[in-house]
Amino acid sequence: MPSIDDFTRPKEYISPIDDYFGKIVRQWADKEVIPYRQRYDEDWQEHRLIEPAFDKLMGELGLQRVLFPEDLGGWGLGHSHYTASASFRLMEEVARADSGIAVAFGVTFWPLIMICNEPHLNRRLCEEFAPLFCNTNKAVFAANAMTEPQGGADIENMEIIKGSTIETTAVLDGDDWIINGHKLWPTNSGGVCSLFGVVCTTRPGSKDLNDFAFIFVPADRPGVTQGNSYQKAGMAADKNSDVWFDHVRVPKYYRACGPGDDYKYFKEVISFGNLGSIAFVCGAMMNVFEILQNFCNSNLYRGLPVKEHDAVAAVLADLVKDIEIIRIIGYQYARMLDRPELYGPRWSDEIVAKGRAYKYFACDRAVEDLGRVMNLMESGGSDRARDLEKHWRDIKIVQLWMGGKQLCQMETARWFFDCKTL
C-alpha cells in the first residue's frame, strides 16, 4: 500500500541532503515524539515530556546549528542553494509528528535569517550568537518578537502600514540601543527563549522605512521579562507569552542589517514564515493520511473496510489530492526562495504576496479537510487517543498567525491587481 513517501516530491530540484535529513528526522519523530505526543497537551506549562524531544532534535542531532556558517560550528545552510527546500523537508517531517515542535524549532531560525542568510550575512552577529546555538547539546530557542497588544497583522502589513503602528521603541544612547516595549505571543517565549529578534521603531508613528528596526536582544539582559505561557487550543509544544522590554540595553551593532535594510530583509523573514507554515500544514496532513489509512482499513461499514464505501472514498480522495497539491506548491515556493536569480529576491513584494497566497490556500484546505476527516471517524475523530484531533487543533493556528487569512488575501490582491489602499 502507498505510504507518505509516495506523495510527489519534485525530484529534479530537491536538495541533495533532503533524504538524509528526512530519514534522521523521521527516526527521531517515530522514537521521541509520536509515542508521547498524546500527553503533550497536559504538559503545556512544564514541558517535562516535550523538552527531551527538543534536546535530541536541536541539541544532540545539532539541527539548531544549520543556518550558521561552517567555520562557526554551523552547517552553512544560510549560504546554500537549498536553504528553503531543505528547510521545507525538515519542517514537514517534524510537523508530521507534532506541528508545535516544528514551529518552535522553525522559529528558532526565523530571526537568524536576518543575519545568517546571504547576501545579508552579518558576520559579526553570527560570531556573537553562533556559540549559543553551536556549543551545546541542549536545545536553545530564539524568538521573533513582532506582535504587540494593539495588533500583529498591522505590523506585518508592511507595504501599507510601514511600521507606523509599532510601539516598541529603540533609542540610541551612545553605543547602545535602549529598547522599551511589550510584545505578545512570540513562539518560544514563556521563559524558554534565549535570544529575541525584536521588531521595533526608532521613531514611533513614522512611516519612514529607515525607522523600522530589527534588533537582537539576549533574553538574559536586565529588563527582559517573559510572562507565563498562555493556554491555547493546541500546539502545546510551542510556548507563547507576554514579553516586556523595560529599558533594555544592547550594543548598537545588535541591529540586524541597518536602516532600510532591516525593513527589506524582514520581508524575507515573512517569506520564510509562509514557507514554514505550508510545511507545517503539509507534515500534519501526512500524518493524518497515515492515521486515516489505519482507520479505514480496520473499521468496517456494511462488512467492508470503510474506504470501500464510494462516498467515503470521495472524501479520502479529496484529502490526498490536497496533500499532493500543497506539497507541490510548498516545494515550488521553496525553489522560488532558493533561486532568486530566476524568481527575484526573496524579499520582493511579489515573492511575499505569492507566499501569502500559497499559505492561505494550504491552510484553508487543511482546515476543511481535517474537519471532514474528523467527521468521518465519528466519535473516534474527537478521541485524543487517535491523534487526529490533535492535528485538527494544532493546524488551525497556522491559518490564524502571521496576520491571519484576511491579510494574506489583501497582500495577494494588492500585488496581482496593483491595489493601492488595501
Place this chain on the structure above:
Amino acid sequence: MDSSKIFPFPLGSVDDSDFLLAQTLYRWAETELVSKRLEFREDYVKLLLPAMKKLFVDVELQKMTWPESCGGIGLNRREIAHTLVMALEQVGRADCGIGYLLAVTLTLCSSINFEYNRKEDLCQRIAPFFCQSDQPVIGSLVLPSYAMDNYPAVTTFFRGKALPAVARYDNDNLVINGQEMRPLNSGRDASFFGVLCSLEAEDGPVLILVPGDSPGLIRDEPFLKTGLAASNNADITLNDVIVPRENIIFSGEDCLSHMLSWFYLNISAVSMGSLFAVFEIIREWGDTRVIKGKGNLFKENPLTASVMAEIGHDIMLSRLLLYQLAAMFISPDSYSHIERENLYVPALSVVSHITQTAEKVMNQAMELMGSAGYATEWNLERYWRDLKTIQVHLGSWELNKMDLARYFYNSQKL
C-alpha cells in the same frame, strides 16, 4: 448581552413561561459559569458539576418532562418542542457540554415519558430518580458504530453499522452483553444508559434501559477528547447485565428514527446556543479591535465586516430553520409526508446543516480574532472544540447522507 434577542424567530410559537425559563437560564449561566470561567476554565469538579447541579436539580430541568403524577413538572407533550429549544439554546450558549448532556438525557427520557409513547411501568420506576434526587441524574445513549475488523460473531448490523450489544430473554428478564461500547456521553457517571441491542425474535434494533448501578456494568477510565468537558466519558462493558423485560423502551427502526429526531432537534438547539455565544464574542471584538492603522475600527473594515456579516446571516437562517423544525414536531399533521417519515429526514437535515454551519462560523470567527481566537482566555476556541465534538457524535455526514438519499430518491441498495 443576550444575543438570542437579536436573531428573529416566530414569537407566536412561544409563550411567557418559555421566556421566563430562558431568563432563568440566562441568569444561571451568568452566575454559575460566565463569572467563574476565567478562574476555573473547564474544571469538571469545581465549575461544571456544581453548575449542572444547579441546572438539573435547583432549576429542576431534570424533572421537566416527567408526568406530574410521577412527581415531575408535566411537560411531557410534543407541544413543548419550542420550550425545549429555547431552554437548550440558553444552556448551549453557556456551555455546549452541559447542553449536550441535557439534550441526550431529555432525548432518552422523552422515549419513556412523553404522552404519546409513554411506558407506564418504566415511568413509575424511573421518574423518582429524576424527580427526587438532589444530584444531577444524567442519561446517556449507546448507538451503533463502525464494526472493527475483529468483530465478534454475534454482532448484528443495522444500516451498515454494528449494534453495540446483544440481549436475550431469560424468563421475565433480559440479559445483555456488550464489550467496550462507547456511549454518546458520561460513561463514567451516567445514571442510566439507553443501549441499542439486538434481541432474539426482534427484527430491528431494541433500546433497553440499563441503570448505571447494574451488576455487570463496568465503566472504563475516562478517555481524553477534543471538547465537551462536562461529559465525563468512558467506554462501558456489559457482562451478563440483567434488567426486567419492561426495560425495553422501544423496538424497531421507526421508533429509533423517532428518538433520533428528538435528539437532532435538541442538539440543533444546543448548537444554536453556542452560535449565540460566538456571535457575542465576535461582536465585542468588532466593537473594540483596531486594524489597518490607528482609528480604524474592526467592524468598519469592509472585508472583516463582510465576514462578520456572513456570520450573522448564517446564524439568523439557522435559527429560522430550527424553529421551523420545532414547529414540525408540534403539529406534524400540518406538514406533508411527515407522518410517514417520522420527522427523521427533516431533523437530520436541520441538525446537519446547523452543526456544519456552526463549524464554518466558528472557523471564520477564529480567523477574525487572530491569536485571541486560539487562546483559552477568550473562550471562542472552547466553543469550537465543543461544537466539533458534538458534530462527530452525530455520525459521519457521508453515511448520514445515505439516509437522505434513500428518502429523496428511494434508493434501495445504499
